[in-house]
Amino acid sequence: MALMEVKNISKHFGGLIAVNKVNFEVNEGEIISIIGPNGAGKTTLFNLLTGVNQLTEGEIIFEGKPIHNKKPQEIVKAGLARTFQNIRLFGDMRVIENVLIGMHINTKYSFLDLLFRTKKYREVEKEKHQKAIEILDSIGLKDKVHHYASNLPYGEQRKLEIARAISTNAKILLLDEPAAGMNPQESEELLNFIKSLRDKGYTIILIEHDMNVVMNISDRIYVIDYGKKIAEGLPAEIANNKRVIEAYLGRSE
Numbered sequence: 481m482a483l484m485e486v487k488n489i490s491k492h493f494g495g496l497i498a499v500n501k502v503n504f505e506v507n508e509g510e511i512i513s514i515i516g517p518n519g520a521g522k523t524t525l526f527n528l529l530t531g532v533n534q535l536t537e538g539e540i541i542f543e544g545k546p547i548h549n550k551k552p553q554e555i556v557k558a559g560l561a562r563t564f565q566n567i568r569l570f571g572d573m574r575v576i577e578n579v580l581i582g583m584h585i586n587t588k589y590s591f592l593d594l595l596f597r598t599k600k601y602r603e604v605e606k607e608k609h610q611k612a613i614e615i616l617d618s619i620g621l622k623d624k625v626h627h628y629a630s631n632l633p634y635g636e637q638r639k640l641e642i643a644r645a646i647s648t649n650a651k652i653l654l655l656d657e658p659a660a661g662m663n664p665q666e667s668e669e670l671l672n673f674i675k676s677l678r679d680k681g682y683t684i685i686l687i688e689h690d691m692n693v694v695m696n697i698s699d700r701i702y703v704i705d706y707g708k709k710i711a712e713g714l715p716a717e718i719a720n721n722k723r724v725i726e727a728y729l730g731r732s733e
């Protein structure tokens with residue numbers, strides 16, 4: 481059984497159909513890319529998967545259970561965490577605090593433990609702190625744990641967003657244009673990092689415009705145009721798909 485099944489989902493904004501009866505599935509340990517021209521409906525699709533927008537129709541099944549139309553924090557708890565196209569960090573908080581916030585969703589102590597700073601509270605906090613440092617180390621930000629998030633260069637802010645998504649204990653990471661604004665060296669590093677996440681057992685869904693990243697990293701690709709899925713397949717198949725090429729180049733009338 482697939483880890484996630486997306487069945488016939490649509491999103492209408494008034495008369496505009498941003499996502500139109502899209503089906504796809506994601507297997508454990510895959511890197512899936514969702515590509516398509518500007519305005520194709522990719523971000524709306526992510527918003528549906530993560531509870532930011534409610535579906536107009538369809539179903540999203542994760543680990544055999546429906547998750548559509550649940551609240552974003554319930555979906556994170558179920559095991560899907562995302563990053564955003566326009567970075568959403570707490571800029572005036574330190575790097576490590578941004579990661580600790582991601583972990584908060586799974587905190588194992590009660591309000592009373594917090595209030596009285598019990599032994600359990602101190603142990604859990606220490607554990608969380610260590611885990612946050614491990615995650616930041618794995619993404620190359622260990623020496624910046626005490627920097628303010630807003631002072632990091634753009635590429636590192638994107639990495640920090642990924643670190644925060646990882647810290648929620650998610651099984652599926654949804655990355656919305658992770659390579660945006662990165663220079664070629666940074667996007668190469670990111671590519672290797674995303675591959676290493678897959679090797680650690682994460683399942684990854686990417687929206688990405690950088691075709692070098694998409695073609696090098698994806699196990700499978702879905703292509704969206706005007707809200708509809710127009711193609712799916714292996715990178716080499718997609719690169720040679722006539723409909724996909726037309727969608728990107730514009731149709732000749």
Ligand SMILES: Nc1ncnc2c1ncn2[C@@H]1O[C@H](COP(=O)(O)OP(=O)(O)OP(=O)(O)O)[C@@H](O)[C@H]1O
Nearest residue numbers: 493496497498516517518519520521522523524525
């Ligand atoms: N909240 C909203 N209200 C109305 N229309 C919306 C809303 N969100 C998105 N849309 C519209 O839905 C369509 C799909 O937009 P979406 O942002 O999902 O595309 P995209 O593929 O992510 O584009 P890009 O690659 O430029 O980020 C667009 O026509 C957009 O204007």
